[in-house]
Structures are given as structure tokens and as C-alpha cells.
Amino acid sequence: MTRAFIPTVKETPADAEVISHQLMIRAGMMRKLGAGIYTYLPFGLKVIRKVEQIIREEMNRAGAQELLMPILSPAELWMESGRWNVYGKELMRIKDRHNREFALGPTHEEIITDLVRTQIKSYRELPVNLYQIQTKFRDEIRPRFGVMRAREFVMKDAYSFHTDEASLKETYDIMFETYKRIFTRCGLKFKPVLADSGAIGGDTTHEFSVLADSGESALFYCQDDSCGYAASSEFATGIIPAMEYSALSVDNPMEKINTPNLKTVDEVSDFFGVAKHYLIKTLLYVVEDKVVAVLSRGDREINEAKLQRYFKTPFVELAGEQQVVSATNASVGFAGPVGLSVPVYADISLKDMPVGITGANETDYHLKNVVCGRDYTINEYIDVSMTVCADGCPWCKKPLQECRGIEVGQVFQLGKKYSKALNATYHDEQGNELPFVMGCYGIGVTRTVAAAIEQSHDKDGIIWPYSIAPYHVIILLLNIDETSVRQQAEVIYTELQELGYDVLLDDRDVRPGFKFKDADLLGIPIKIVLGKSFSSEGLIEVKKRSDGMMFKIKPEELPALLDNLRREMDVTV
């Protein structure tokens, strides 16, 4: 360790918000070069390599083959697929000396499809699954959280090509299982969840989320493990519990009430002295240049991803002030479905609402005792509200649970989107020329490393899962001046390496406390201490990082003890 380049830092860096970012800097894993751009130092790179190795082994095991595509790709390919215009600013575009345009690869559907369309022409050569582990570049609007949302990051991306949906499904299922094996082997607690496929399309997609309270995305899952329902917040649906409406009566006529300057659900429900679920919240959205009204129960938020999915558009937007005024003849905050001329869609949370309160489409007025069917009509009930954890599981009706997660992988059934756009075809048995059916499967490698830290750390530092720990064992030589002890340490160091352990020897000339603190910060699963008890009694101490369990043993017992600890800590699948 006197020679190792592991620059640890005692102080928490000022610009690091989340734990993983702080610890990755403090433990000397990486250093920032620019916004969202990091140099991986030896200690950090070791972890990345371990994760990559697990991914390689499992991908190869699943029959995928590794290749490596260029990071730079010509603009023509992106224009051909249409994404040159669609992708937006996240796609980093650059020009070469001849003024030709290129993109830094944020993902490689175009490039792999181009390769396969020129090389694979027959159904006899299908299916095929190709992957790479490579640096990606996405010019994120706002990079943050260290490597969790970096611009440059390491990703494994795989692409499969098939003759038909059934074959795709088969590979998809294999990849699904492979991902479970990968994240299990990485020692992570995770959940595969049903997810929104976004602009990429396709019916079925799963995200793999590492469970951590600091996660950016919310997940909902059934409290009953045997049911197994789990979905991202964008995709989750639930059975919405019905509410009480005894404060109003269906038999009373609709009544216009002056509500000066009361715009929000909170203000209006306070004014009427009722709970928020009495209100019919009316939001105006612009969908494909048309204004539509979307209703939800006052206590429910609209899920725009669901709206996009319903309207089959990649883009919906809340209407601007002008549009609201022209659609409702009232200022923002007083919209309601009664007498509205734009199409009205209602969230299913309104199905069980017999009577409610809503905006009057007149500034400073709301309507009370509003009854659907009597006072207004809706075009359609759709599921567009955010699921909450009081909702029932859509599969088994038991209550849903909510937790936070970090998305580290996603598997997609792409279908023919890219093969059609790029005219990538093969010949079937009859000689017909048909577009490939495709799947794609990504894992954020660097993000997985950060997620592992988010999930496993304490106040002293990182606690690596054994399988991805940069070193399995750290030997703390407390007194470097005792020559005989030093020699012993070196013997143990060599022996353990020969037994297949990754070992770090801390032979630095610093005080013991310094070494203990550093060892904990680095998170190495097993500490071996050669200190007082070794000098006096010939005993070495072996301590686990995870639970602090300590063993005092004779040197010759070390291999057997480590073997036990390894078996205990290493995950096998």
C-alpha cells in the first residue's frame, strides 16, 4: 500500500450530494474532471472490472457474444433512423476536420443494426445476441450524483436479432434470468419491475432496480412475495380505494359558489371544509397540438407517462396560461368539466365519485354538488393517476408497498422499430425479405457500482459485497518497525494471493488509527490485523467489515478461516 495509488480523503467533498459520490471520492475511486466526467482511479477501476467480469461471464453463459463498436458514429446512420432529429441535445454531436457530422454514442441500436443488416441475411443465422461493454456519452441536461447520473459512463449494451416475436420472447426471458443472476452475483438487493418503455417502444419491458432509500425512482410492489407484482412508479397501476362523500348529496342541484382567488386543491378543499378527494381536479394538457382536459380526484396526481402511453405520443405538456384561458374562459385554477368544449378524459379514480366539487370555468367560482352524467359528461375513463401505496395490487388486490430504487438495467423488446427504419432485413424459408425483430438489454456498469455503495455502507465508509470488492482482504501491519512481524505479513500476503485472494497490505508508516479508518473507508470485506496480540501471543486478528465479527487465530488457521468466510459471504447462483 506504500506504493498503491489510493488517495483517500478525510473530509467530505463539498460538491458531493449523495453517499456513493462522497465515498467514491473519499475512498480514492475516482476524481472529477468536468461536469459528469470522471477519471476512474485504480481502486475504483478494480470494482468496475469485477462487475464487468460478472456481466461477461453471465452474458457469455447465456449465449451472447461480445464485440466492441466505435464510440463515434456518422450522423447519416442517426438520420436514417430518424433519431438525429428526435434525440435532442442529449446526443453529443461533433464535426471532424472535413466538417462531417458525428455523434458520440449514447446507445448503439443504429450501429449494431447497420452491422447486422450488412452481415446477416438468412434466417439460418438467427437468432443472434451481441453485446459490448463500453463507454457511453450522453450530454445530460444536468449531471449529478457523481457517477449515478454522469455524462460519460460505462454501460453494457446487448442487442438481439430474431425472425419473430416468439424467438425474441425466448431471448428476452433468458436475458431477464441472466440479469437476475448478474445482480444476485453482485451481492445486490434488487427488484425487476414492469416499466414504461418510453420512446423506445415495445410492449414488455422490465427495469432492474437496486433497492436504496436514496434511489431516484419510486417502485411499487405487492406486499405478498408470492404474488410478485412490481412496477416502476411511471407504470404502476393499482386498485384505487373508494372514498366517502357524505358531505355532499347527489340529490342536491349543482350550485355556483364564489371562491375568490382559491385555486389549488388545498385552498378549495379548506374553503368547503371537505377532504381533497371531494374535488374533481381538472388539468388541461396539450397532446399533439390539441388541448384536452384530464380529470382526477383531488387527492391524486396525474401520471404523465400514462397519459403519453394512452395517447401513444412521446410528448404531452401541461397547457400554458393562454391556452387555459382560451379553453375555459377563466384564469388558471378554475377549470372544471362542466360545459367544457374540449375532450374530457377522467382518471379511473373518479369512477366511484358520485358527487363532487370542481372549477366553474369562471374566474373566482367553483361548483358544488357536481354529478357526472347529470352535470357533465366525459369522453372516456382512463388510468392516468400516480399509484400510491394505499392502492390495491392489480394482480391480487392486497395492499401495495412503495420503495425507492436505482435503475441499473433495463430489458426491452424493441420489435421492428430500428430494423424497419434502417431497412435491416433477412430472408425467411420462403425467400421473403423481412425486417429483423429486435431486443435490447442494458446495464449501467458504473451506476451499478454506485448503487452497491448506496445500498451497503455505514458511517465509516463502504461495505463491499464480497464478489465485487476491489480487494477481499486487507492486512494491517500496525508496527512496520518490527522486522519479524513485517516478514510474517509479507508471507501471509503472498500466501493469500496464491490462494486466489485479492490482497492489500497496509505497510504505510502511519499510526494504527489511521490504518483502521482507511480500511473501513475502503470497505474491504476482511481485515487482518497484525498488532500487539501478534507480537505478544503470536495471534492474528481477523475482522469482518460487514458485522464487525472478530476472530483471534494462529497464522496456520488462516486459510481455513478465510475459506469459511468466503463461502459465507460470496454469493453463488
Place this chain on the structure above:
RNA sequence: CGGGGCGUAGCGCAGUCUGGUUAGCGCGCCUGCCUUGGGAGCAGGAGGCCGGAGGUUCGAAUCCUCUCGCCCCGACCA
């Protein structure tokens, strides 16, 4: 892109409002002494184009203009 903030030693910061000796402090680094089971102590030392350019002034880290970079909130996220 909108809003807010910050660029001063390797790192973390003070000084800027109200211009004026030699630009400070903590950590780290180097030397020595001392210490050695949870980030010790003492003494000495090195280290700065005060982000960059232009301007105002007798004089600028400090005031003005422009510019570059970074951070936070929001929108965005195959």
C-alpha cells in the same frame, strides 16, 4: 433553457459589501523531534497569475463590462 449560488494553495474555506502594508486559516504535503490499537502532539518549511480578458483608479482578490467553468432547484431522462 429558467431561477439561485460559487470560482482565492492539492482539498475545505475566510477576506470582496466599505479598494490601501507582505492575501490569511484548517486539512494535506516536506524536515526534525516525539508518538504508535481507531484519522496524535510540538517546532520549522514549501506551496498563490485571487478562473480568464478588458476597463475604472495613484492603487483592484475587492468596483464595472464581457467571458469561461462549476454547484444547487426546475423542466428532461433510450
